[in-house]
Amino acid sequence: MIKGIYETHVQVSNLENAIQFYTEVLGLKLAYRDETRPIAFLWVGEGKEFMLGLWEQKENLQTRHFAFSCSKDDILNYSVEFLEKKNLKPYNFLKNGSAEPMVFAWMPALAVYFNDPDGNQLEFISVLDGEGRPELGVLSYEEWIQQTGQ
Incomplete structure (x- = not known):
């Protein structure tokens, strides 16, 4: 039944900086930015194959x-x-x-x-x-x- 991992999430200290890094530096595509909370989703690969979620965390950032x-x-x-x-x-x-x-x-x-x-x-x-x-x-x-x- 399971075919792979579709999505993963990481904590970032500054959402704007992280979006810029992952889109401009690594070339991922911004899929959606939730204006009600500090989170953004990025497409990884062609089409909608995989997704990366960026969650802004100001304190106690846990790297992954x-x-x-x-x-x-x-x-x-x-x-x-x-x-x-x-x-x-x-x-x-x-x-x-x-x-x-x-x-x-x-x-x-x-x-x-x-x-x-x-x-x-x-x-x-x-x-x-x-x-x-x-x-x-x-x-x-x-x-x-x-x-x-x-």
Whole structure:
């Protein structure tokens, strides 16, 4: 019955700034802004595939994590440059100072991380073909190719 996750929500400290970040920087489309309360909804993807809700929270902001689905090629060839051009700091799961996308071998999936202005941890992720190899842990894409031949 369940086909996926349609919508998720995050808290933001300033709704106007968050709308600007997610629409102008990341390219999401504003779907609806509720004028009776501090909330906005954004479309993610083509059409009305997915939705992101932004809830303004002035006190006790609780940051969250979520991932945007991307193609492997976009992550490998474009994601880091895209983020840096937008003055965002990409980083990998290991937070070892490198912006190089990493593979979670258990899935397997390729990912790179960045934060929104409120510190919500965002991710570009692409599930890779083939079977997971949990014993390999988290490694670079080049190491993944060397280890698996995929």
